[in-house]
Amino acid sequence: MNWNTLFFVILPYVALFIAIIVTIYRGIYRPFSISSLSSQLLERRRLFWGSIPFHWGIIIILTGHLVALLVPRSIVLWNAHPLRLYLLELTGVGLGLWALIGLLVLSWRRMTVDRIRVISTPMDFVVLALLLISVVTGLITATYYRWGSYWFTGIFTPYIWGILTFRPDAAPLAPLPFTIKLHVFNFYLLTLAFAFSRLVHIITWPVGYLIRPWQIVIANRGLPVLNEEEASQ
Amino acid sequence: MNVRAHMSMLFHLDKCIGCHTCSIACKNLWTDRKGAEYMWWNNVETRPGAGYPTQWEDQEHFHGGWVYDGNGDGKPGKLRLRLQSRAGGLAKLFFNPDLPSLEDYYEPFTFRYGDLFNAPEGDDQPTAIPISQVTGRPLDIESGPNWDDDLGGSPLYAASDPNRRNLSPEVQEALSEVERVVFNYLPRICNHCLNPACVAACPSGAIYKRVEDGIVLVNENKCRGWRMCVAACPYKKVFYNWSTGKSEKCILCFPRMETGQAPACAHSCVGRIRYMGVLLYDADRIEAAAAVPDDRLLDAYMDTILDPFDPEVIAGARANGIDDGWIAAAQKSPVYKFAKVWKIALPLHLEYRTMAMMFYIPPLSPVMSTLENALTRLDINTEVEDFELLERLDAARLPVQYLANLFSVGDEQVIRRILRKMYAVRLYMRRKTVEGVMDDATLALLAGAGCTPEEAEAIYQLTTLPHVNDRFVLPPYHREMAVETWKDPLAHKGEVGIGYIQPPKRGD
Incomplete structure (x- = not known):
């Protein structure tokens, strides 16, 4: 086993396994701990300049990866014309830079604003560092190793x-430059941190809101035993 | 007809002395925790005033409640959340521009009392300096939950009351003249609305209304801290716990009510202004009642509350599984009497269309006076002042329009009718108990105010001399039965008790 296999075959499976199992455990047995942990109440101006660029930037870029x-095939076809490739x-x-700016503002905010510092956990800083590495290596890759798409x-x-279908083959990754490898390795570290950090809020993105009824009314009645009693009265 | 029961509280503002005992009882019981220090699930405001959080009634700014677009043109309109559309709500998760910040409430503080004991010996008296309960650092206190307490008439606080917007310039001016200054108190808790905006705004679907008593609760396990509820509630009675990352709100002390005790705020009320009772309402009418033009809103709202003596309503209640004990409680409910039978209680800011279920009896106020040769003179004929006051409610210091803005969607006539009735009851009882004789003029006055002597006696009794069981008519919750259907209590003997399933620690 070489480093390549360890980082790009073993690590992904370990990270994904831990992320999935711990997230499910947390969702079922520790639901109170899952929250976006917003700090907008305590500080809003810097959050605006940090949170919006970061979130939208990273979401669109991740969607691009997806x-x-x-x-x-459609990406390759799209890129057939140079103009569309450049675009x-x-x-x-651009989106990467946007996300980077947001991330820098958020880091600056977390480190310098008193109110935010007192509610920060060590894991918050770990997540920020991993995200910074992710965005910076991604930007370097996009700039120096053209054309990523x-x-x-x-x-x-x-x-x-290959990873997802349990036929992993990391050999094509071996000759890649360090930055790209770091970008991938760092993603697995983020996956590892996922279930143990505020990152879990990603999977709680409440898409059900689009279709649920406006009002929610929950009944404790209509229970079989109570109904029988009422029927006998 | 879909009959449901609701626990409602009624505030007799004429009796409120603004002592904040309710707020303290609530604070000690529920919000004396990290992250919750700034929350006042129950607070008492001085009106006219800015309120807490500051200017919470300014929905142009905070975008709370619902908007109805059918006002004016006669066509049936639609109801929509003022805060967001569904997709818009999801798009604003990362930053919600309408969320109040801590500055809109106040930075919670305590004092470094330890310094009083630990300060080194010196020439000066040691002092306990104020420190922030968020950061622990010293701070200059700039505001508090009742910062404008008793500051009626102040050019800063009273003048910024959003309810003064449509008062005439003369009345506005009178409100800030020292000789004419007036204020009353407005205690507020969550209104446990029939059409709650917080529930509708919650992306996670964590907030819900309980069927059995109508209490609106946040499921802390489902809450993900998107905090739309905080912005959507027009009364600003959902709060965000900055430590745990979860929203919290008034729970109407349901653990107390389930064990037969009134909510802590009501129970501790020194002026005994609070009443608790069951209301039966028709859940099928809510949607239609919330979507009518402003001028019909109050009537439509009152129509959703059903007569607990009506056999049809009783049958409907039983069909929906409402216990006979609850129906009996609804028939004795002081809230039902004040709001529906005597018609002198109103909900707060019905125009937000959340269909608030807490009721207020508007306050009476002293007669306006003017300065004349350095003496104050009442703006009223002193010989027949009692009677004249009824005809000249404009002479009361609290402007009728101001009360109408608070309680009757701006309709002055509703407030006039209620104030007349309250004055009439007062005069009738004064004739009867102080002077001991009843004259035709007083009886005519009472009849003119739409009140019979029996009714006046009943209002008097329930207002001034109620027993604790008259004020709090709490139905039997039979929680033990509800629990037994899910779990056998004997099987869990010794396994439950005081403690946490999981400490409410901030998640990573």
């Missing part, structure tokens, strides 16, 4: 599908 994973790559870098579909799409 698209390349799910429909790689895609520039959008990616091209080679991602050739290297990472098969690699990730």
Whole structure:
């Protein structure tokens, strides 16, 4: 076993396994601990300049990764025209910079605002550091190893599908530059941290709100025993 | 008809002395915890005043409650949350521009009392300096939960009361003249609305209304801290615990009520202004009643509350599994008597269309006076002042329009009718008990105010001399039966008690 296998085959499975099991455990047995842990009440101005760029930037970029994973062919076809390739790559870098700015504001806020510092846990700083590494390595990759949207579909799409279908093959990753490897390795660290940090709030994104009725009324009645008693009266 | 029961509280504002005992009882019982120091599930405001959080009634700013777009053009309109659409709510999760910040409440503080004992010996008296309960650092106290206490008429606080917006300039001016200054107290808890905006705004679906008594609760295990409820509640009675990352609100002391005790705020009330009782309401009418033009709102709202003596209502209640004990409690309910039978109690700010279920009896106020040759003179003929006052409610210091803005969607006539009735009862009882003779003029006055002598006696009794069991008509919750259907108590003997399933620690 070499480092490549350890980091890109063993680690992903360990990280995913822990993330899934602990998240399920937390969701069922420790639901009180799951929260977005918003600190907007305590400080709002810097949060505005940090939270919005970071969240939207990272969500769109992650969606881009997901698209390349799910429909790689369409990405390649899109990139067939250079102009469209530049457009895609520039959008990616722009969004990455947007997320980076947000992340820097959030880090600055967490470290300098008294009210925020007192409610910060060590894990909050770990998450911030991992996210910073993730965004910075991603930006370096996008800038120096062109064009990511091209080679991602050739290297990472098969690699990730291999992981997900239990036929892992990390060999194509071995010759990649350090930055890209770090970007991937760091993602697995984020996965490891997922269930133990505030990151779990990602899976609670409340899409059900779009369809649920406005009002929620919960009955403690209509229980079989009570109904029988009433019927006999 | 879909009959449901509701526990409602009634505040007799004419009796409130503004002592804040209710707030302290609530604070000691529920919110004396980290992250909850700034929350006042029960607070008492001085009116006219800015309130807590500051200017909470300014919905142009806070975007609470519901908006009805059918006002004016006669066509049936639609009801929508003022805060957000469904998709808009999800888009604003990362930053909610309408969320009040801690500055809108106040930074909670305590004092470093230890310094009084531990300070080194010196020439000066040691002092306990104020420190923030958030950061623990010294702070200059700039506001508090009742910072404008008793500051009626102040150019800063009373002048910023959103309910003064449509008062005439002369009345506005009179409100800030020293000789004419007036204020009353407004105790507030969660209104446990029939059409709650907090429930509708919660993306996680963590807030719900209990069927059995209508209490609106936050499921702390489902709450994810998206905090839309805080912004959507027009009364600003949902609070965000900055330590645990969960929303919290008044629970109407349901653990107390389930064991036959009145809520702590009501139980501790020094002026005995609070009444608790069951109301039966028609859940099928809520939606239609909330979506009518402003001028019909109060009537539509009152129509959703049902007559507990009506055989049809009783049958409907039984069909919905409402215990006979609850129906009996609804028939004795002081809230039902004041609000529906005597019609002198109103909900607060019905125009928010959340259908608030807590009721208020508007306060009477002294007669306006003017300064004349350095003497104050009442703006009223002193010989027949009692009678004249009824005809000249404008001479009362609290402007009728102001009360109407608070309690009757701006309709002055409703307030006039109630104040007339309250004055009439007062005059009738004064004739009877102080002077000992009843004259035709007083009886005519009473009849003119839409009140019979029997009714006046009953209002008098329940207002001034109620027994504790008259004020708090609490139904039997039979919680033991509800529990037994789920769990065999004997099987869990010794396993339950005081303690945490999990300490309420802030998650990582």
